[in-house]
Amino acid sequence: MSLVLNKSMEHPATSSRAATPPPAAAWTLPGIGLLKGLAVTATNMIQSYYRKDRMTTVQYPEERATISPNFRNFPFLAYDGADAMAGLRCTACLICENECPPKCIYIVLDRDENGKSLKRPKVFDIDVSVCMNCGICAEVCPFDSIYMDGEYELSTTDRFEGLLFNKQRLARSTDYHAQLRPLEAAEVAARRKADEDKKLAAQAAKEAKAKADKAAKEQAAAQESELS
Amino acid sequence: MTPDLPAIFTRLRAELPAATLAHLRNPGPSGQDSLLVAPACLVAVCQFLHDSADLDFDLLSNVTGVDWPDPALTDAVALPAEGSAAAVGGFLEVVYHLYSTSRRVGPLVLRARSVDRAEQVHIPSVVAVYRSAEYQEREIFDLFGVKFTGHPDLRRILMWDEFLDHPMRKDYLAPDDYQYEPTPHDAVLEKAKQHYTATSES
Amino acid sequence: MPELDEDQLLHVSLGPQHPSTHGVFRMNVLLDGETVVSLKPVFGYLHRNHEKIAEGITYLSSMPFTDRLDYICPLTNNWAYAQAVEKLAGIEVPERAEYIRVITAELTRLINHSAFVGFFLGDMGAWGSALMYAFREREKILDLFEDLTGARMMSNYMRFGGCRNDLPDGWAAKASVLVNEFPRFLDELENLVTGNEILIARTQNIGALPKEALINGGITGPMLRAAGVAYDIRKVEPYGIYDRFKFRIPLGTTGDCYDRLMIRLLELRESLAILRQALDQLPEGAYIHPKAKIRNFKPPVGEAYARIESPKGELGFYLISDGSAKPFRYRIRPPSFINLTLLEDMCLGLDLADVVLILGSIDIVLGEVDR
Numbered sequence: 001m002s003l004v005l006n007k008s009m010e011h012p013a014t015s016s017r018a019a020t021p022p023p024a025a026a027w028t029l030p031g032i033g034l035l036k037g038l039a040v041t042a043t044n045m046i047q048s049y050y051r052k053d054r055m056t057t058v059q060y061p062e063e064r065a066t067i068s069p070n071f072r073n074f075p076f077l078a079y080d081g082a083d084a085m086a087g088l089r090c091t092a093c094l095i096c097e098n099e100c101p102p103k104c105i106y107i108v109l110d111r112d113e114n115g116k117s118l119k120r121p122k123v124f125d126i127d128v129s130v131c132m133n134c135g136i137c138a139e140v141c142p143f144d145s146i147y148m149d150g151e152y153e154l155s156t157t158d159r160f161e162g163l164l165f166n167k168q169r170l171a172r173s174t175d176y177h178a179q180l181r182p183l184e185a186a187e188v189a190a191r192r193k194a195d196e197d198k199k200l201a202a203q204a205a206k207e208a209k210a211k212a213d214k215a216a217k218e219q220a221a222a223q224e225s226e227l228s
Numbered sequence: 229m230t231p232d233l234p235a236i237f238t239r240l241r242a243e244l245p246a247a248t249l250a251h252l253r254n255p256g257p258s259g260q261d262s263l264l265v266a267p268a269c270l271v272a273v274c275q276f277l278h279d280s281a282d283l284d285f286d287l288l289s290n291v292t293g294v295d296w297p298d299p300a301l302t303d304a305v306a307l308p309a310e311g312s313a314a315a316v317g318g319f320l321e322v323v324y325h326l327y328s329t330s331r332r333v334g335p336l337v338l339r340a341r342s343v344d345r346a347e348q349v350h351i352p353s354v355v356a357v358y359r360s361a362e363y364q365e366r367e368i369f370d371l372f373g374v375k376f377t378g379h380p381d382l383r384r385i386l387m388w389d390e391f392l393d394h395p396m397r398k399d400y401l402a403p404d405d406y407q408y409e410p411t412p413h414d415a416v417l418e419k420a421k422q423h424y425t426a427t428s429e430s
Numbered sequence: 431m432p433e434l435d436e437d438q439l440l441h442v443s444l445g446p447q448h449p450s451t452h453g454v455f456r457m458n459v460l461l462d463g464e465t466v467v468s469l470k471p472v473f474g475y476l477h478r479n480h481e482k483i484a485e486g487i488t489y490l491s492s493m494p495f496t497d498r499l500d501y502i503c504p505l506t507n508n509w510a511y512a513q514a515v516e517k518l519a520g521i522e523v524p525e526r527a528e529y530i531r532v533i534t535a536e537l538t539r540l541i542n543h544s545a546f547v548g549f550f551l552g553d554m555g556a557w558g559s560a561l562m563y564a565f566r567e568r569e570k571i572l573d574l575f576e577d578l579t580g581a582r583m584m585s586n587y588m589r590f591g592g593c594r595n596d597l598p599d600g601w602a603a604k605a606s607v608l609v610n611e612f613p614r615f616l617d618e619l620e621n622l623v624t625g626n627e628i629l630i631a632r633t634q635n636i637g638a639l640p641k642e643a644l645i646n647g648g649i650t651g652p653m654l655r656a657a658g659v660a661y662d663i664r665k666v667e668p669y670g671i672y673d674r675f676k677f678r679i680p681l682g683t684t685g686d687c688y689d690r691l692m693i694r695l696l697e698l699r700e701s702l703a704i705l706r707q708a709l710d711q712l713p714e715g716a717y718i719h720p721k722a723k724i725r726n727f728k729p730p731v732g733e734a735y736a737r738i739e740s741p742k743g744e745l746g747f748y749l750i751s752d753g754s755a756k757p758f759r760y761r762i763r764p765p766s767f768i769n770l771t772l773l774e775d776m777c778l779g780l781d782l783a784d785v786v787l788i789l790g791s792i793d794i795v796l797g798e799v800d801r
Contacts, residue, residue, distance in 0.1 A: 033625030040622045041559055056569075068573070070598065072580035095725065101491040134494035134586045139594070140725050148580070229667070256732015256751065257520030286645050290735065290763040292748055323748070325735055325763075329645055329661050335735050360648020363771050371481075386474035386800060396482055 069181065072135050072148035074128050074165070076172040084171040089145035092121040096137035096146055104130035105137065124167035128154070144188050147177055231336045233261050236283065243280075244272055252339065262323070262337035267351045270340050271378075274357045277326060277336070285336060288358035290325040293368035297345070297398045318345045320374050324354070342374060345397070353379035371396035436460075439467055442782065446475050450553050450786045453796030457773075457785070464781045469774045476800040484760035489515055489590070489727055492760065497584040499762060500798040503542050505534040505575070506740040508588035513669060514736035514747035515590045519729035521722065526715035527592035528671045532708045533605065534578070534587070535738075536701040540612065541568045542741035543694040543701075546793050547619060550691060553790040554632055560622055567615050570608055577601060590727065592718030602709055609705045616698055623691070633687035637776045637788040644685070647772040651743025651765055653792060656693045657685030663739040674711070675704045687791040694793075728755050735763075742766055742793055762801055766794035 048054045058065045079087035092109040110122035135148050149172070156162030178185035237251050240263075248266035265273050277285040297318040320342045327334030342349045353376035354361050365376045366385040373394035376382055384391060393400060440463075445456035454475035460468040480499070484492040496511045497504035509531050516523065523531075545568060548561030572582040577598055579585035587594050623629060639647075641657050654661055662679045664672040680696035682689030731753045737746035743765025750759035769792050777785045 031627060033627045033630070037622045037626050040618055044559075044563065054566075056566075068576045068580075070577055070580050099488060099491055099725075101487055101494050132494055133581065133584065135580060136491060136494065136586070140490075142725070254732050256518060256730050256734065258517045258732060258734035260734060286642075287650075288648060289650075289737070289744060290746055290748060290761070292759070292761045294750065294759045325746070325748070329659065329666075332666050334667070337735070358648070359643075359646045360768055360771055363767060384474075386477040388474065395479055400482075 067150070071150050073133055073150055073152050074131055075126060075137055075146050075170065076149040077124065077167060077170045078145055078147060078174050078177055079171050080174055084168070088120060088167070088171060089143050090121055090124065091119040091143055093142065095140050095142065099136050099140045101134060101136065102130050102132050121167060124170065126165045126170060127163065128165055129163040144192065150180055229333050230259065231333045233263065236336065237263060240273060240276065243276055244269060247273055260335065260337055262339050264339045264341070267340045267342070271352050271354055271357065273338070274354045278357050283328065284330050285326040285328045287327040287329050288324060288360045289327050289335065291361050291364035291368065292323045293372040293374055293396065294321045294323060295372055295397045296321055319343065320345055320349055320372055322351055322368060322374060349373055350375045350377050352377050355379055373397065451789065452549065452794050455794070455796055455799070459782065459785065461782060466777045466780055466782065466785060469777050469785065471770055471773055473796065473799050476796045478801065480801045481760050481762065484757055486756065488755045489729070489757060490724065493588065494584060494586040497586055498797055499801060500740065500742060500766070500795045501583060502545055502795055503538045503741050504583055504585045505538045505587060506738060506745065508585060509535055510736065510738045510740065510745045511747050512588035512590055513738060514734055514749050515729065517736045518732060518734040518749050518751055519590065521591045522719060523592055524716045524719060526713055527717050529708055529712050530593050530597060530717065531588065531670055532672065533705060536705045536708070537571050537574065539701045539741045540698060541571050543698050544568055546694055547623065547691065550790045551623070553786050554629065560619070563619065567612065574601065574605060574608065589718055589722060591722030592716065596717040602712060606709050609702055609709065612702055616695070620695060630688060633691060633787060635686050636780055636784045637791060638684045638686040639772060639776060643772065648768040649772060651769070652690060652693045652697065653743070653769055655679060656682035656689040658683055663737060663744060669738055675707050677704050687787050690791040726755065728753060737763065740765060742795065742798065743769055764798040764801060766798040770794060770799065
């Protein structure tokens with residue numbers, strides 16, 4: 001079987017080969033250029049012995065490198081108060097499960113014996129071998145219940161069960177959140193308090209109005225009975 | 229700068245009277261309308277756009293395949309002008325984005341549609357006019373199944389050579405021989421269980 | 431054309447596991463002695479069918495996957511995708527967000543071109559030295575990105591209508607310090623690279639093609655500019671606020687590997703100029719459009735194609751929406767994939783050692799080639 005150099009692509013616009021390749025650049029004796037380069041590498045080598053910014057090795061695990069406070073790793077579920085399972089803010093709305101790009105979240109809604117939703121998850125599993133640390137679950141959650149943790153020393157000897165985090169493993173208190181990401185936690189707390197205050201104020205206004213209405217009705221009834 | 233599509237349309241009508249063309253409107257806010265070109269005159273249109281001195285569309289930037297299983301959906305996305313052929317069943321479509329580097333104009337969007345999604349999936353290749361289509365047309369053949377007539381080397385590019393089926397089609401069924409999935413549940417768990425009874429544990 | 435019997439030719443399969451192929455990339459090379467007679471690239475080893483996955487998840491959920499396309503430049507990929515969706519849905523971006531986008535994109539260009547110089551010298555046999563110097567500078571920029579986005583590489587930072595979060599306190603100052611110190615590294619790199627006789631002998635006069643052939647082959651980015659074609663999307667079709675900055679476009683003369691290397695070094699200096707101007711002019715304001723939707727985002731029916739000048743070339747996204755929350759068609763126009771079209775033409779008649787250099791000078795990332 002014989003082979004001929006590419007005969008296709010004969011169209012002048014597409015034929016991109018020169019007839020013969022041009023000759024390579026003439027070889028010149030390595031001179032100043034090479035010496036300048038060697039000077040750069042020599043300087044770097046010598047400086048690596050005394051310049052602090054060139055000594056970047058961190059003796060792990062005795063020391064740990066400083067990590068930015070904004071570093072995001074795997075998610076955690078936030079709970080208010082002392083009891084992790086009772087205080088979980090998650091209502092199992094399934095928004096994070098639907099938005100998760102690699103579909104690593106698995107939620108089962110808890111229902112009572114009549115089938116009515118109890119607004120909390122019965123099962124909340126995150127498979128961290130699948131999770132890609134994108135943080136979209138934390139971004140889309142409407143109930144301030146899932147946030148990104150910064151823990152990275154998570155190696156385990158069990159590659160299947162050890163990397164499937166259930167809701168007990170995922171639950172962290174809001175104090176932990178405040179310590180980990182103070183700015184974000186403070187903003188969330190302020191917003192939740194403002195919403196709570198607004199709700200209470202609306203409740204109080206409704207009660208006051210109801211009381212005022214009742215008082216007005218009683219007064220009207222009393223006036224009527226007086227007239228009659 | 230976006231090209232003046234109506235002007236190009238009239239120009240093409242004048243220069244290539246035998247060509248079947250239609251101006252499709254893009255209902256979205258991007259304003260990128262397209263020209264629907266019948267496959268038979270596709271190469272002639274591309275050749276004209278490339279060679280014409282004042283249009284000079286020399287850069288074929290992007291060649292894309294689209295699978296339209298339902299023509300009613302196409303009508304919603306790229307509204308046909310009056311007089312364009314109605315589609316029979318679904319079809320496969322190839323979309324071209326052309327730019328002119330000298331005039332700084334683009335993107336000019338051309339579309340070519342196959343007859344159906346089964347046997348009549350042939351569209352002429354534009355590699356003789358634009359070399360940049362070479363690998364992109366191979367990819368569309370690989371992932372959609374469009375057969376480009378006149379392509380010098382039409383074979384699979386991203387999937388392996390012995391692969392059957394075309395993954396980007398809307399009706400593609402992924403094979404269910406998953407490897408062990410750590411968090412199987414619901415349908416995934418059922419599929420995994422079927423495979424684990426069939427194969428021996430090692 | 432000489433008729434060569436295939437039995438007399440040596441068939442070398444370079445890759446897919448190879449330190450010089452920049453990823454899982456394979457080339458079937460037929461050699462007559464040391465001269466290349468035919469070269470057929472084989473790829474698809476990293477094909478993850480990103481386009482199909484994107485059809486099954488929402489528009490926002492595709493954003494982290496765009497990080498993993500050209501994984502050396504995640505922020506520019508994010509921007510290209512965000513721009514395409516904004517064109518599709520007609521969303522406007524506030525001014526501060528545009529400035530943040532330009533700053534992150536130019537920092538990304540810095541890390542990409544530095545890494546390129548490092549890897550290119552590695553391909554030539556200067557294994558590790560220049561690469562480690564480049565990576566030292568890259569680490570400083572990656573620390574900045576970690577502070578800003580939460581992750582060093584997989585940033586997932588751009589959103590439809592702006593950015594995910596605002597710049598942390600002190601970030602702009604740290605970036606300014608970095609921009610002021612970067613030219614010292616560039617000077618050091620140029621001392622190492624530019625006059626080096628071995629490098630000149632190896633990279634000059636290989637891999638050059640005529641300009642018309644390059645444009646016809648769909649080549650874009652530094653490869654095209656090295657051949658002398660003044661086509662940079664930031665100047666030709668300015669997106670974002672690039673028309674506000676004064677910067678030059680370096681052009682090469684022949685388009686050989688030496689020109690491609692020098693173009694990238696010069697582009698680094700121009701990126702620093704843009705960064706200085708952007709950090710000076712950075713305004714206060716919103717980092718995302720106030721009406722931007724994170725949940726239940728459904729763009730109107732239609733299609734859009736948007737492209738940016740990524741460090742590798744023209745990165746474009748073509749999206750077709752059918753009105754639902756998931757894209758009907760999601761297509762990435764990958765510069766690395768299309769820049770490989772003319773690889774064979776560039777390598778014919780040259781030695782095998784030159785093939786490695788030419789491949790290195792195209793600057794491919796397999797995440798983008800295969801998607």
